[in-house]
Amino acid sequence: MKKPKPVEYQPLSRQVLRSLLENISSRGLGPEDKLPTERELAHDLRVGRNTVREALKSLEMIGALERRPKRGSVIQAVDLSLLGEVTQALWLRTDEDAIEMYEARRTIELGVLRLAAANATDEDFQRMEEANAQMEHDHAQGFAPTESDAAFHQALLGASHNRFLIQFGRLLEEFFRDVRQRYRHDAAVAKRTLDEHRQIVTALRRGHVAQAERIMEGHLDPHRKPPMSERTSNKAAARPKRASAVAKKAPRTRTAPKR
Incomplete structure (x- = not known):
């Protein structure tokens, strides 16, 4: 019987980040819309302001938020490459x-x-x-x-x-x-x-x-085989070369009879 996978611990800031994203989605907020203040978010989510600040920094890092003077946190179009x-x-x-x-x-x-x-x-x-x-x-x-x-x-x-x-x-x-x-x-x-x-x-x-x-x-x-020509060339490269018939055969040596 397989053991159940242990539940992965998630820091509180990550849980708050998920709640923030759900909050943004449920409110229908988009680019240039303003988020509530840190104080308001901390009160709504029942966590400390430092935890909210960490979650907001994560959103800033991926370009989803921008801090602006006198406006606070403003939602941005996300940079998909980042x-x-x-x-x-x-x-x-x-x-x-x-x-x-x-x-x-x-x-x-x-x-x-x-x-x-x-x-x-x-x-x-x-x-x-x-x-x-x-x-x-x-x-x-x-x-x-x-x-x-x-x-x-x-x-x-x-x-x-x-x-x-x-x-x-x-x-x-x-x-x-x-x-x-x-x-x-x-x-x-x-x-x-x-x-x-x-x-x-x-x-x-x-x-x-x-x-x-x-x-x-x-x-x-992702698991498909390479083209036939590619497989053939790979096999040829991997196959050991046969020594020529005459050859490369080592001459037989006679052992002297034991006395």
Whole structure:
């Protein structure tokens, strides 16, 4: 029988941070709206002002808040690239966390395809194709096409014309942008990725959603095998060379009979 996982201790400031975010959401507050004062928040949340101050500093660090003279704490549009870094630092501590992040990305990007097929404009398709053209150029120059790869997926998200999917998807893209940068440029993988991008665009233009979904399933599978040519070359490199027939055989030596 498996032992239950121990409940992770959360500092009070983190609990207050979560309450603050819920408070902002429930009030429908957005950029340029003002938060209550530290004193008011401490009273409402029944905690000390120092705890509230720590939570507010955390929101400042990710660009969600700005302290202004005579106005106090004002909500800002979140810097997604910084938020992506914070997400990695706070959430992605185990392999299981990373797997769940892959699953979240897969769910969002597969869901986006149906909306993109229905809502994409000529400008949306143009942005996807421009990202693919830049990716081809980067590949030809021997550069890792990290930015152009991310630009394609952002253009695909934009084609859904769903604000919430776009925001969630962009946050995930910021995480995967950092993941991509950790791996060296692999020409075979870059070519395969570009081919799949183009196949997805073609399928969406024709309204073939099921086909686009099949391609995207393989495209996002972190465990898929490399292309056959790549596997063959890898096997060839790993296979030990056979010595030539004549050879390299060691001559037999006769042992003298024992007396």
